[in-house]
Amino acid sequence: MTTHPTLTIRRPDDWHVHLRDGAMLEGVAPYTARQFARAIVMPNLSPPMTDVAGVAAYRERILAALPAGSDFTPLMTLYLTDHTDPDEVERGHGAGVFTAAKLYPAHATTGSAQGVTSVATIYPVLERMQKIGMPLLIHGEVTDSHVDIFDREAVFIERTLRKLVADFPALKIVFEHITTQEAAQFVESGGANVAATITPQHLHINRNAMLVGGMRPHAYCLPVAKREKHRLALRKLATSGHDRVFLGTDTAPHARHLKESACGCAGLFNAPYALESYIAVFDEEGALDKFEAFASENGPRFYGLPLNEGTVTLEKSGVTVPGEIAAGGTVLVPFHAGETLAWRLV
Numbered sequence: 001m002t003t004h005p006t007l008t009i010r011r012p013d014d015w016h017v018h019l020r021d022g023a024m025l026e027g028v029a030p031y032t033a034r035q036f037a038r039a040i041v042m043p044n045l046s047p048p049m050t051d052v053a054g055v056a057a058y059r060e061r062i063l064a065a066l067p068a069g070s071d072f073t074p075l076m077t078l079y080l081t082d083h084t085d086p087d088e089v090e091r092g093h094g095a096g097v098f099t100a101a102k103l104y105p106a107h108a109t110t111g112s113a114q115g116v117t118s119v120a121t122i123y124p125v126l127e128r129m130q131k132i133g134m135p136l137l138i139h140g141e142v143t144d145s146h147v148d149i150f151d152r153e154a155v156f157i158e159r160t161l162r163k164l165v166a167d168f169p170a171l172k173i174v175f176e177h178i179t180t181q182e183a184a185q186f187v188e189s190g191g192a193n194v195a196a197t198i199t200p201q202h203l204h205i206n207r208n209a210m211l212v213g214g215m216r217p218h219a220y221c222l223p224v225a226k227r228e229k230h231r232l233a234l235r236k237l238a239t240s241g242h243d244r245v246f247l248g249t250d251t252a253p254h255a256r257h258l259k260e261s262a263c264g265c266a267g268l269f270n271a272p273y274a275l276e277s278y279i280a281v282f283d284e285e286g287a288l289d290k291f292e293a294f295a296s297e298n299g300p301r302f303y304g305l306p307l308n309e310g311t312v313t314l315e316k317s318g319v320t321v322p323g324e325i326a327a328g329g330t331v332l333v334p335f336h337a338g339e340t341l342a343w344r345l346v
């Protein structure tokens with residue numbers, strides 16, 4: 001009998017997920033709950049989650065969608081708009097309903113039509129968040145039609161993020177799903193209050209995966225995958241052991257027919273094999289000793305939350321990802337569809 005190498009780590013969390021609502025929520029939530037103890041749940045539903053009552057009710061729907069016996073904890077977020085009231089933010093945070101608030105520049109991504117038109121309009125909200133110690137999560141892309149889509153993250157750093165960080169030196173900021181060398185450098189050289197999440201897809205693929213040999217909608221997400229040098233910079237940062245960089249899958253399910261379309265939706269469904277996808281990268285980079293910090297320690301430390309008790313074990317015995325997964329009365333194509341990954345969650 002051959003014995004496979006194994007790796008046991010403290011139970012991990014996912015600091016960026018889209019669980020959706022209704023039948024889709026019921027279909028996808030068990031995949032995240034199987035791999036992670038907690039997850040930051042993004043608020044870009046339609047309509048978006050803009051108040052305490054709405055977010056509290058959404059949390060109940062998530063808990064109701066979990067498999068019997070699951071101890072998964074959804075950590076909820078508020079969707080910021082031009083009209084967000086600082087008092088509502090503080091009330092929801094104080095009541096334990098909002099873990100964080102999410103800044104979507106208006107029209108940057110899926111479900112961002114009611115996002116913030118100019119960061120200046122929410123300065124009173126950011127003042128309050130800084131005061132009460134509530135993290136700000138940012139989809140960091142400009143939406144200016146004159147800016148090339150591959151440059152939108154790097155331009156956001158220069159036009160918006162540098163000033164934001166300077167104006168709110170004590171505000172905890174998570175630069176979500178970073179995709180560029182510029183973002184990696186910004187976070188690495190930033191202060192103790194600036195962190196980033198990195199998705200599995202941006203560690204595995206560059207833009208060729210989307211465009212070579214035909215248009216491949218299942219590799220399309222936002223921010224869009226960039227050229228190879230950016231992927232390599234992200235891999236270096238993720239596997240470096242840097243303590244302000246952590247796991248956030250950005251699992252974002254869209255029905256197959258809505259992705260395979262003349263105007264396909266942005267987002268990858270990576271929840272079912274997320275840990276398998278990440279650990280492949282750490283193994284390839286010779287950095288398995290850094291995986292636990294990235295997956296299970298850096299996130300809770302940055303958010304000021306306790307580390308999870310318990311462990312999960314991964315085994316280097318291989319797992320083949322199915323070509324499609326039925327969920328929510330429709331069909332989803334998972335990230336790595338049809339591929340065999342070296343490690344599997346035991």
Ligand SMILES: NC(=O)N[C@@H](CC(=O)O)C(=O)O
Binds near residue numbers: 018139222250253
């Ligand atoms: N990442 C994506 O491509 N899509 C996300 C939105 C987001 O995180 O920007 C979605 O909700 O579908």
Ligand SMILES: [Zn+2]
Binds near residue numbers: 177223
């Ligand atoms: Zn986003």
Ligand SMILES: [Zn+2]
Binds near residue numbers: 018250
């Ligand atoms: Zn997202």
